[in-house]
Amino acid sequence: MEKFTTHVGTVAALPYVNIDTDQIIPKQFLKRVERTGFGQFLFYNWRLLENDQPDPEFPLNYERAKDATILVADENFGCGSSREHAAWALQDYGFKVVIAPSFGDIFYNNSFKNGLLPVRMPLEVVRNWEERFEEGTLQLRVNLEEQVIEDDQGGIHTFDIDEYWKNMLIHGLDEIGLTLQYSDHIAKYEQATQ
Amino acid sequence: MGKTIIEKVWERHKVYEEEGKPDLLYIDLHLIHEVTSPQAFEGLRLNNRKLRRPDLTYATMDHNIPTKDRETITDKIAKKQIDVLVENCNNFGVELAGLNSPNNGIVHIIGPELGLTQPGKTIVCGDSHTSTHGAFGALAFGIGTSEVEHVMATQTLWQDRPKTMEVVIDGRLENGVSAKDIILALIAKYGVNFGTGHVVEYRGEAIRGLTMEERMTICNMSIEGGARAGLISPDQVTFDYLRGREHVPDGDAYDVIVEEWKQLASDPDAKFDSTLVLDASEVKPMVTWGTNPGQGVTIDGAVPSPEDGTTDTERRAIEQSLEYMGLEPGTKMEDIKIQHVFLGSCTNARISDLREAARYIKGKKVDKSVRALVVPGSVKVKRQAEEEGLATIFIEAGFEWRDAGCSMCLGMNPDQVPAGERCASTSNRNFEGRQGKNARTHLMSPIMAAAAAVHGHFVDVRKLDAIPASS
Numbered sequence: 217m218e219k220f221t222t223h224v225g226t227v228a229a230l231p232y233v234n235i236d237t238d239q240i241i242p243k244q245f246l247k248r249v250e251r252t253g254f255g256q257f258l259f260y261n262w263r264l265l266e267n268d269q270p271d272p273e274f275p276l277n278y279e280r281a282k283d284a285t286i287l288v289a290d291e292n293f294g295c296g297s298s299r300e301h302a303a304w305a306l307q308d309y310g311f312k313v314v315i316a317p318s319f320g321d322i323f324y325n326n327s328f329k330n331g332l333l334p335v336r337m338p339l340e341v342v343r344n345w346e347e348r349f350e351e352g353t354l355q356l357r358v359n360l361e362e363q364v365i366e367d368d369q370g371g372i373h374t375f376d377i378d379e380y381w382k383n384m385l386i387h388g389l390d391e392i393g394l395t396l397q398y399s400d401h402i403a404k405y406e407q408a409t410q
Numbered sequence: 411m412g413k414t415i416i417e418k419v420w421e422r423h424k425v426y427e428e429e430g431k432p433d434l435l436y437i438d439l440h441l442i443h444e445v446t447s448p449q450a451f452e453g454l455r456l457n458n459r460k461l462r463r464p465d466l467t468y469a470t471m472d473h474n475i476p477t478k479d480r481e482t483i484t485d486k487i488a489k490k491q492i493d494v495l496v497e498n499c500n501n502f503g504v505e506l507a508g509l510n511s512p513n514n515g516i517v518h519i520i521g522p523e524l525g526l527t528q529p530g531k532t533i534v535c536g537d538s539h540t541s542t543h544g545a546f547g548a549l550a551f552g553i554g555t556s557e558v559e560h561v562m563a564t565q566t567l568w569q570d571r572p573k574t575m576e577v578v579i580d581g582r583l584e585n586g587v588s589a590k591d592i593i594l595a596l597i598a599k600y601g602v603n604f605g606t607g608h609v610v611e612y613r614g615e616a617i618r619g620l621t622m623e624e625r626m627t628i629c630n631m632s633i634e635g636g637a638r639a640g641l642i643s644p645d646q647v648t649f650d651y652l653r654g655r656e657h658v659p660d661g662d663a664y665d666v667i668v669e670e671w672k673q674l675a676s677d678p679d680a681k682f683d684s685t686l687v688l689d690a691s692e693v694k695p696m697v698t699w700g701t702n703p704g705q706g707v708t709i710d711g712a713v714p715s716p717e718d719g720t721t722d723t724e725r726r727a728i729e730q731s732l733e734y735m736g737l738e739p740g741t742k743m744e745d746i747k748i749q750h751v752f753l754g755s756c757t758n759a760r761i762s763d764l765r766e767a768a769r770y771i772k773g774k775k776v777d778k779s780v781r782a783l784v785v786p787g788s789v790k791v792k793r794q795a796e797e798e799g800l801a802t803i804f805i806e807a808g809f810e811w812r813d814a815g816c817s818m819c820l821g822m823n824p825d826q827v828p829a830g831e832r833c834a835s836t837s838n839r840n841f842e843g844r845q846g847k848n849a850r851t852h853l854m855s856p857i858m859a860a861a862a863a864v865h866g867h868f869v870d871v872r873k874l875d876a877i878p879a880s881s
């Protein structure tokens with residue numbers, strides 16, 4: 217996994233609540249057996265019109281969202297299906313950070329495992345950034361080590377994050393490799409219980 | 411102080427704990443299917459890792475398979491996913507309930523059917539409705555593909571201790587009201603994220619009175635309330651259901667294991683981090699009008715308007731949903747016409763669900779404006795329904811009688827609802843595009859869906875005297 221320490225990038229904001237993983241990546245694209253190449257299908261039904269042309273009204277298609285690497289979303293982002301394809305698609309599309317007031321549990325976990333940083337921010341802050349994005353470009357600096365996000369108007373916002381995951385991301389660790397170091401504990405547990 | 415079943419199961423599965431880290435939890439049963447496993451197997455291969463416990467892993471194919479001529483899959487990419495699963499199961503030594511197996515079916519239906527699902531187990535699957543297995547007093551939850559790979563390689567997962575929540579449901583259900591209505595009413599009342607970060611135990615007199623299949627319907631939709639998992643303490647109903655099933659010990663060993671299972675129920679003085687209550691006697695048949703499972707009303711109600719929202723978030727959500735669903739505020743639910751009916755999914759495609767729907771359908775006809783589908787949850791359910799004559803009842807009424815699979819629940823196979831059309835569905839998600847691009851899904855119980863099929867619009871089944879009181 218790639219290391220994550222600090223990221224500076226522009227924002228794309230989606231001001232809709234309860235965006236489920238069915239929207240992030242619709243079911244017809246779950247048939248692939250690879251982990252890559254899902255970015256082209258991100259928000260497929262929302263991003264593209266019937267004729268497969270970009271829908272100019274969809275925020276990700278705004279000119280200022282072209283190079284966005286930070287997605288600001290609303291409450292309960294990533295709820296629903298466990299499909300990790302949602303995290304793969306966001307990442308493949310170019311996102312490094314997703315900020316929302318709250319997340320679906322499974323999506324939140326899936327993101328970490330792929331080096332996509334999910335950040336919980338208070339609703340007022342998120343709504344403010346959504347409005348700023350509606351008006352123009354918004355740039356954020358996300359510092360994972362310090363657990364701080366700075367906006368381009370000098371606003372400073374701290375966030376909470378699980379130490380375990382923070383460590384994984386900062387060092388770009390392979391979780392399975394780490395767990396395999398506990399093989400003795402696992403074997404002992406198996407002997408004792410089976 | 412006493413312990414909850416959640417704490418008991420957790421304690422028993424802790425392999426390793428350390429301050430500042432999640433607990434390393436042992437997994438007793440790993441269920442896999444074609445859609446969320448290929449990348450995990452590939453990960454094992456790339457890193458030269460073994461599947462630690464093939465004997466604790468069980469595979470089925472359910473999500474993308476056709477329900478007509480299931481042996482000939484014309485969708486090439488879907489076919490590849492199926493072939494890859496077969497190959498992976500062969501290479502890694504995993505038992506697979508393939509298309510020709512009598513054990514095949516939707517992953518959350520066959521686990522209990524085969525007795526793989528048992529009280530006190532930790533069960534995971536790359537599928538969010540894994541909470542279904544919680545009905546047996548198992549700690550069962552959905553995971554992503556990276557976690558699937560982690561379980562394959564280590565038979566464990568690092569998990570933060572969840573918060574515990576009890577949902578107490580007392581009172582008696584009125585005739586025509588079902589377990590599906592309980593869970594839809596609960597989510598409508600408390601919202602789609604009442605359970606975030608929690609494992610929920612459903613308790614109370616109404617829960618005790620439910621059959622195993624009804625309990626599964628409730629636990630199945632825990633994720634729709636945002637919960638990590640939902641479970642029910644096991645009791646005699648649980649033990650009776652499991653007796654004699656393929657993977658359940660028999661003879662003296664059965665008695666021994668039942669004694670162990672009896673220890674699992676939450677202690678009377680156990681404390682939960684939070685509590686919600688619902689009075690079952692006040693639950694009415696529910697129908698969703700919007701694009702998340704919390705956007706439901708009682709059948710005698712009407713489509714809400716954005717002003718009915720109590721928060722800004724809610725008002726926004728209502729507005730978004732009304733637009734997608736093509737509904738006007740104030741429209742009576744009973745006036746909404748439908749074009750499709752889907753009786754199926756891991757929520758409501760067990761034998762009792764089909765019996766319940768057939769009990770109403772018998773001798774009637776599907777309205778000519780409606781296309782109706784029955785998709786049994788497993789091969790076993792299908793056979794049993796055929797033996798009991800339910801299949802004939804459905805076919806004579808004008809339903810299509812299909813093979814087992816997820817089917818129109820998510821429309822990964824050819825079973826889809828066309829754009830702009832409405833479907834009365836017994837599944838669990840009414841998300842935008844779930845059953846087909848721009849398709850409009852309304853969730854409800856099997857008997858409500860059956861009645862909608864006959865009338866061509868939603869109807870209050872309590873008003874239909876054709877419903878004999880359930881046994």
Ligand code: SF4
Nearest residue numbers: 539755756816819820
């Ligand atoms: S029936 Fe639907 S919800 Fe259940 S496992 Fe299949 S796709 Fe998922």
